[in-house]
Amino acid sequence: MTDTTERTFALPDLGEGLVEATVLEWLAAPGDRIGRNAPLVELETTKSAVEIPSPYAGTVVRLHAEEGEVVQVGSALVTFAVEGPAGEADDGAAGQAGIVGRVPQDGEAPRRRVRLRPPEE
Amino acid sequence: MTGTITEAAGAADASAPRVREMSMQQAVNAALRTVLREDPRTLVFGEDVGALGGVFRVTDGLQEEFGAERVFDTPLAESAIIGMAVGLAMNGWRPIPELQFDGFAYPAVDQIVNQLARMNYRSRGAVPMPVTLRLPSFGGIQAPEHHGESLEALFAHVPGLKVCAPCDPQDAYRLLLQSVRCDDPVVYMEPKARYWDRRPVELAHDPGDMPVGRSxxxxxxxxxxxxxxxxxxxxxxxxxxxxxxxxxxxxxxxxxxxxxxxxxxxxxxxxxxxxxxxxxxxxxxxxxxxxxxxxxxxxxxxxxxxxxxxxxxxxxxxxxxxxxxxxxxxxxxxxxxxxxxxxxxxx
CATH class of the missing domain: 3.40.50.920 (Rossmann fold)
Structure with missing residues (x-):
């Protein structure tokens, strides 16, 4: 028997700093098996309608918004059951569905490698 | 006009705190409300700034509060947007046009350089250009081409223009008030990557203690x-x-x-x-x-x-x-x- 892990996909930034989107149509339903990058949902922002591909391969467990409902960037959109234990299932795709644009988050301080040596006084 | 700011977004409620946490995008919105209230000659216009409230929500709610005669949408024609600002300024208005993205400023460069920047000089000071050109600028949001450019050197090289760029919500508020009250054309560059940065902002800030040109x-x-x-x-x-x-x-x-x-x-x-x-x-x-x-x-x-x-x-x-x-x-x-x-x- 294969382990499965629940993964919740939050509405990513759809570009140009737009902060919310309306769910136009779900292209998958709870119980459906879905492939990575398969059509998942159609959203409409104030700028355009966009089809969001699935960030995971797995089974759709829950939809967090009805059609017609407005979802804020960062809010839960859909939960999947993904095969594999927690560590392996996490491919870093949450929040990144291959769409242009993202809201920079504070607290994501870029890492450093260079170390400094203070000058001799 | 006294130059004293007594009202800002929502601050009409006397119980509202003078310092509130807000994002840079909200701070620019608050500053626009302030100048629209304090000076009936101010006008806000550009692509999608009216009914939509701007692609970054910076002008959200302004058309509702100040009407479609003072906050209005323009055609997708950047040269016309700045040309209109020049004409309005010549006739006593204080325009605050927006060019939606840095990279969209290029079609307007002729109007900016040949008209906006030198009308004051050309008229020996008889026709000042109190125009604040809001330009969402710089990169960092992983957007497509034309949405991440830095044009400060281009504009700083043009005699007659002033150029500023805030880095946080408080200074975004303060610099916008200062830019709009200035009788010279100012290119006000908003760092898109910091739009959602939230900090406490003192809305009634008088920029007098930080003169133009001070770091x-x-x-x-x-x-x-x-x-x-x-x-x-x-x-x-x-x-x-x-x-x-x-x-x-x-x-x-x-x-x-x-x-x-x-x-x-x-x-x-x-x-x-x-x-x-x-x-x-x-x-x-x-x-x-x-x-x-x-x-x-x-x-x-x-x-x-x-x-x-x-x-x-x-x-x-x-x-x-x-x-x-x-x-x-x-x-x-x-x-x-x-x-x-x-x-x-x-x-």
């Missing part, structure tokens, strides 16, 4: 000065945090005004720390960093322990999407430049 020291240090503007200020503050772990104390100067530049303030800081590194997103060659380097060198040459270093974008078109982190100055590139100034030995 500010955001962090004190004694080993080297980092100079930046817009979103790179935040990155320099992060670099200064890392440097402190190694016992190196970096001073961080937020330039704020890119023209006029605070040459005295820059020189004073560089003279204290004896080393300076200027950081910007724009390509290196003929970027504003060269001007900063020249000003510091001219004024503080005797005090400097090392040549002024520049950390900048590369001399390529601004890359879209996933290549952006490879283009923008990184913490490591900033720290490496600092190290070069620390190690420098006179030949």
């Amino acid at each position: 500010r020291v955001l962090r004190r240090g004694r080993h080297a000065t980092l100079v930046a503007w817009g979103a790179m200020v935040h990155r320099c503050l992060q670099a200064a945090e890392y440097a402190a772990e190694d016992g190196v104390e970096l001073e961080v100067v937020d330039l704020r005004w890119l023209k006029p530049i605070d040459a005295e303030g820059l020189a004073a800081s560089a003279a204290r720390t004896r080393r300076a590194v200027v950081v910007h997103e724009a390509p290196l060659t003929a970027g504003l960093g060269a001007e900063v380097s020249a000003l510091v060198t001219e004024r503080a040459f005797g005090a400097l322990a090392a040549p002024v270093e520049r950390v900048a974008g590369f001399d390529v078109p601004y890359p879209a999407g996933p290549l952006e982190p490879q283009y923008l100055p990184t913490i490591d590139r900033i720290l490496s430049a600092v190290q070069r100034t620390l190690e420098y030995k006179r030949p």
Whole structure:
């Protein structure tokens, strides 16, 4: 028997700093098996309608918004059951569905490698 | 007009606190409300700024509050937007046009350079151009082409224009009030990557204590000065945090005004720390960093322990999407430049 892990996909930034989107149509339903990058949902922002591909391969467990409902960037959109234990299932795709644009988050301080040596006084 | 700000967004409620936490995008919105209330000659217009409230929600709710005659949408025609601002200013209005993205300013350059910037000069001061051109600028949001450019050197090179770029919500509010009240044309560059940065903002801030052209020291240090503007200020503050772990104390100067530049303030800081590194997103060659380097060198040459270093974008078109982190100055590139100034030995 294969382990499965629940993964919740939050509405990513759809570009140009737009902060919310309306769910136009779900292209998958709870119980459906879905492939990575398969059509998942159609959203409409104030700028355009966009089809969001699935960030995971797995089974759709829950939809967090009805059609017609407005979802804020960062809010839960859909939960999947993904095969594999927690560590392996996490491919870093949450929040990144291959769409242009993202809201920079504070607290994501870029890492450093260079170390400094203070000058001799 | 007294110049005293008594109202800002929602502040009509006397019980509302004077200091509120808000994002930079909300702070710009609040500043626009303030100037629209205080001066009936102010007008806000551009692509999608009216009914939609701007693609970044910066003008959200303004058309509802001030009406479609003062806050209105224009055709997708940047040259016409600035040409209209010039005509309105000639007739006594105080226009605040928006060009939706940095890269969309190029079609308007003729109107900006040939009309807006020199009408005051051409008319021997009879026809001032109190226009504030709002320009969402710089990169960092991994958007497509034309959405991440840094045009400050282009505009700073044009006689007659003033140019500023805030780095946080409070200064975004303060600089916008100052820009709109100024009788000269100002290019006001909003760092898109910092739009959602939330900080406490004092809405009734009177910019009088920070005259046009004044920089500010955001962090004190004694080993080297980092100079930046817009979103790179935040990155320099992060670099200064890392440097402190190694016992190196970096001073961080937020330039704020890119023209006029605070040459005295820059020189004073560089003279204290004896080393300076200027950081910007724009390509290196003929970027504003060269001007900063020249000003510091001219004024503080005797005090400097090392040549002024520049950390900048590369001399390529601004890359879209996933290549952006490879283009923008990184913490490591900033720290490496600092190290070069620390190690420098006179030949």
